[in-house]
Amino acid sequence: MLDPVLARIDADMPHAIQRLLALLRIPSISTDRVHAPDCEVAAEWLVQDLRDMGFSADKHPTTGRSMVVGQGGQGDRHLLFYGHYDVQPVDPLNLWHCPPFVPQIEETPHGQVIRGRGASDDKGQLMTFVEACRAWIAVHGKLPARVTMFFEGEEESGSPSLIPFMEANRDLLKADLALICDTDLFDRDTPAITTMLRGLLGEEIVITGPRMDLHSGMYGGAATNPIRVLVRILSRLHDDSGRVTVPGFYDGVEELTPELRAQWEALGFDEAQFLADVGLSLSAGEKGRGVLESVWARPTCEFNGITGGYGGDGFKTVLPSKASAKVSFRLVGRQDPLAIREAFREMVRAMVPADCQVEFKSHGASFASVMDTSDPAFEKARTALSDEWPRPAAFTGSGGSIPVAGHFKTILDMDAMLIGFAMDDDLIHSPNEKYDVRSYHKGIRSWARILAALA
């Protein structure tokens, strides 16, 4: 059954590329209201493409950008595929080698690439699955399983409509398993199924000392300096071994299983190169933990921004009224973001002098996602991927957070499998975004294999 599908994919690549280029020409930037009509054009393009393949498909309006949902295929096995058709803004435009919405095929030392905004994130990735389905239908007249396509148009602007839409359309979206194509290969030759995603707790602290900015000569030494209060607090959030000191922070954090640890060690990850690529040579993680473990499987506390007093050129002898910091915690395992938020705030309050004020702002709180890899679907997909790529597929973690995976679990009680074919040099969110033609081609073939394996 599979071989003729793979052959069809190979033969149809020129057309598959033309279809992707057509989708890339639509400037569907979701954060910019000016491009709201373009987002609708992209949604309609997808609806039409699904209908051409024999899906029943519709655009579903929301208070923001529309959702696209299509239904195709039949059978006991029901898979949902998620992708997003919106893209990041393109600033700074002058750094692009080609107009971001005039996509092109370019020859590079590493092979052909498709250059343009959204080529990798996420239109190219989304189309790998669509093209795999198209090939199955073209060869066999039908899909090997029942498939729901679910495309969002607000992923790059925080997915404000996603939860309400899921809650209002449980019957439409419920399937056995969700497939998400928005992640990377482990490396050029090693495919990956991301089974661990870190959660995220975002907090902002604002310390107020004096009622107004003061002259540091007239008041320095007597008036409390909120920057001094703030740096003292922040400096106490890690101990000397790099562990986070918030009480109860490590509740729910588990050690890696020996199997997963062995699998990660077999990946041959080059810590020194990973750090050297960003100009560093020493890991800042907890003592005794490797870089991969620190980023994929350990929780962190990071300072994303700090502001207080005079930040311009030169010098100003101000003793400021306020200082603030943005602090984020990446969470793993069963760490409870709300409990950690409370413990963090209590710890901070205890370090603020009695005559200063502290204000907290919340910037989101989400649990980590840990997939249940005992579901046989994971091993089946891993084997399918291993058949396609030079090296065996790995179960990996991701230091980032992909909230939709958690929503599938909590709202639709559906596990998610994250498989993607992006490279870490795809320049997503940056000028000159690209997607390797190899990623696109082998990505389509990978999904064709996975459909066969999961059916």
Added chain:
Amino acid sequence: MLDPVLARIDADMPHAIQRLLALLRIPSISTDRVHAPDCEVAAEWLVQDLRDMGFSADKHPTTGRSMVVGQGGQGDRHLLFYGHYDVQPVDPLNLWHCPPFVPQIEETPHGQVIRGRGASDDKGQLMTFVEACRAWIAVHGKLPARVTMFFEGEEESGSPSLIPFMEANRDLLKADLALICDTDLFDRDTPAITTMLRGLLGEEIVITGPRMDLHSGMYGGAATNPIRVLVRILSRLHDDSGRVTVPGFYDGVEELTPELRAQWEALGFDEAQFLADVGLSLSAGEKGRGVLESVWARPTCEFNGITGGYGGDGFKTVLPSKASAKVSFRLVGRQDPLAIREAFREMVRAMVPADCQVEFKSHGASFASVMDTSDPAFEKARTALSDEWPRPAAFTGSGGSIPVAGHFKTILDMDAMLIGFAMDDDLIHSPNEKYDVRSYHKGIRSWARILAALA
């Protein structure tokens, strides 16, 4: 000799006010090149006024704003008076109740005030001395001592021409003692001679970690966060008792003499009110030191600005490449700013991880000024002031830095006596600057008395 001069001052007040209003109408903002011609007009106004009084006076060009130097009077005793005719910018203009260069006399619950930019800082203060000389000459035909007037037009923009001009004009400027009128009364009824000024060392630290901004999900836990490095450094610059931990920092810091301590205690300074005025209730100074001592006679380390990562609204999960802080040290006694700079930088370097970079920028380094109050002129001036005001004059400190006092000492080997009549609610550098008519009137009378006392 003195009484008719004081009577003349009282009688001439309406004209003295009109002369000050005329000077205030000239928008001599030194930091703004647009107002460079206005600064020259102010300098010419002063030259003409001095000539009208019988002084020989001239405008001396510099690479920036002109200096005004006038010579008058005769005798063995030679006094130099320093003031500045330039003023601060007036932004934000919409917060002014009257146009800043259309000065007005206003009735307030605390008496009449002269409202306008420069009314207090420093045109009003400068004119107190000029008017005292005018009255002496009007009554007696001459001054009781030899007087050099020295007016600068760049004080509000860092006095770039001051040192070169002093060095090139030693003979023109050298006198027995410098008088400076740019400071406050201790309180409404208590005049002050400022005998201690803190020095200032300004340093900027820039920490670079990763070569570029990173995604805190992808790198958080492995890549060094420069904000974390910076807050750790800053948090270690004070110990738990509030002392600065830079090695050798307290070398050259002396305890107050019992006499000065007793005098300050007699001032009845209200610590609680001083802090309450700015919304605070606890002193942030060294344990066991009062507020007045902390601000006037103890060295400090203050954080004037801190910047790193994302500072806008909302949240961005960035792990920044750089973080920086502006740090200033106020110095007392014989603390050596250059030695402290080196010790500070060495201490910081030792706390920076091996794969991060630290860059230092220097923002000035000046010694503290401590006047030699054993010079009998100080007691004579104190008695003269005590005769004019309801309460006896005090020798006070100032937490701020007035570099010109140090330059008189180092370049011209001349002590300086700082006597001023400003109130702490004069709103200098702010919208709606004012000078009490009482400050102006009693200030003129004070200088008339001091001239008699020092002659």
